[in-house]
Amino acid sequence: MDSHPAATLLAAPETLHPALWRAHQLGRAREAAVRSGFEALDAQLPGGGWPRQALTELLLPHPGVGEMRLLAPALAGMAAAEPPAPRSVMLFDPPAPLCAAALAQLGVDAQRLIVVHGRDGAHGACHLLPSADLLWALEQALKSGQVGAVLAWLPLRLRADALRRLQLAAQSHDGPVFLLRDIEARVRPSPAALRLVLHSAGIDELSLRVLKRRGPALTQPLRLALPPVLAPLPRARAEAARLATAATARARLGPPAGQASLLSLAE
């Protein structure tokens, strides 16, 4: 009698449907998510990786904080041998020309990349508004369902219905969709299922704050070790130099700290 179905349902209502989760749990993805290649990150993402069939928004202060190194393991897996066949990665309006040698070092097959420019000579140019052609192309790529992963650099100003259209189109896309936008966009509402703010956190490290996810809010930013650029020796040297400068700064800041303690004593 104690194992009454209604009782188990009341105890764990999230078993009713995969779209249900409780406020303290992480949401579950209907489809297996794409592994990000960073275990600490996978543990914090609903479904254990980058979501498929939904938008993922990455907000960065400027291009080059380590976003490509963050995405590279997932893209490499996509373009390598994921069943049933290797699939292409499409990039829309990247902020600068890509370097094929660097891509190869990250394990991404350049043959599987297709780069689409919304305007002529879009390399490096910063546009306030997305071109209609680019949004159209992005939507076509998502709707076709033939592309493995999609990365799109979208400008700050984007009509809410444009994002919503993309979210709807993404539902027929079997793979992750990354929208990379300026960090200013974090105050604007977005229908994306996952929103992350990226900051550089030192040499070959990335600090990642979860702005929105299907699950409880994450207060602490995650620190991820990216694929290294520096060899161990220069890195150790740079770390030592950083510690030394921090120590001198602390020594210089000593008197104000002492005054503060005195003030607190006086109170």
Add this chain to the structure above:
Amino acid sequence: MLWIALHLPALSLESFAATLGTLRHALPLALLQGQRIAAANGVAQQLGVKPSLKRATALALAPQLRFGQADAARATQALRAVAHAALAYTPMVTLDHDAGLPCVLLEVRSSLRYFGGLPGLQQRLRTALAPLGHDVRLASAPTALGASLLARWRPGFEQGEHVTDLKALHERLDAVPVELLGPGRAHHEALQGMGLQCLGDLRWLPRAGLARRFGEALLTDLDRARGDAPDPREALVPEPRFEARVELFERADHSEQLLHGAQLLLAQLVAWAQAQHARVGGFVLAMRHEPRHRGDTNTPAHTELALALAEASNDAQHLQLLLRERLARLPLPAPTLSLRLRCEQLQRGAPPNGELFPTAASAQQGLLRLVERLQARLGPGRVQQPVPCADHRPERGTTWQPALPPVATARRGTPTAAAAQRLTRPVWLLPQPLALPEQQSRPLLDGRPLQLLAGPERIEAGWWDAAHAARDYFIAQAHDGALVWVYRQRLPQLEPAGEGWYLHGRFG
């Protein structure tokens, strides 16, 4: 032998109304031959408009009636398209232009088994003819003329008559009215006067007398229909180049209207290509414009739109999608009156195999179509693919070419190199190296000093061409912690901005 006859009772009217789309079932339409009605559609007939009425009478009956001129060339073009569609099923196809009762005849005995018997073949024929938008009546019989007579007979009989042996055909033919035979129509009144209504009545009369009174032709046709005399026919051979034109019902001001007209031409084009077991590699759509006023020489008379496909296709829907993207980008100087479609680029050979389950090849096909569509709208230069190039200079290490997924297919087997231990090149290269200001011999980025972490890595190459580079590269850290790639020009005369530090990339 077994012949299938496709009779198109309203071919002339349908070929006129084809560009109207769904409106053609809602508007009363009539074709004029001289000053008399030659054909009228269902809506017009409900209003009382009948063939052979005078134009004025018809207008009095239905003031909203819209007229077109009967055009034999237009009807022939439509009939040819039907014949091309039929050529996909048998090599022996002939046209039967019996005045006003157009018919396409197919000899199908040898293809019956392949297409699953007579019912299966009929089903396929109906499906293949559907995009052309004609009302088709099917009949089959052991003789060509017999099949043609059966198809034209009994207008209300939708499924048509299907007889496979001569005995059954003879029975059916005896009841066929005489005016369906070509020579019988010429002598219609005389035959009526003699009380000869159907072919059976003719058969009982003495042949010599019949020949004397009505000519040999009537007897020959009767014998051919019954299978008593040989009936040699010449097989239709499709022309080596396709050319078709369509007059738009109204002048087209925007591309959506144009597309409607082009849809019909594309269906005809695909039928023509399929008749030759080939696929369309590209075509040219020419639009004839209406001059703004008489003597207007500024408006060009034609606009031509050439469309080439990355991979030849026979899919009318795909062709139409490509055309839609191209038309949307094409500025038209004036309203369009008529369209002409030309095609000479045919790709012969076996078509690619279809797939039952999604495989790598079908995914590749889907991607190719996507890229083709994007390139049709954006232009090939904006859908690109990086190609690694063996050059030490980073800005020359990557060349860009228009994306072509088949290239990727060829290299599918090569395993991708595993990720390297360490990244030595930045993912983002600036299109132009950015000159950095300098303070106490340290480079500044955004007003803050850069901290050099590793280097120098000397790259010196290109003394053999115009872009000589002699640089010392460093990996540096910006104030926010991001890593950048900077270099110092070793030979100041090589850089337009002179000596100093340059930002060349960001380790994204």
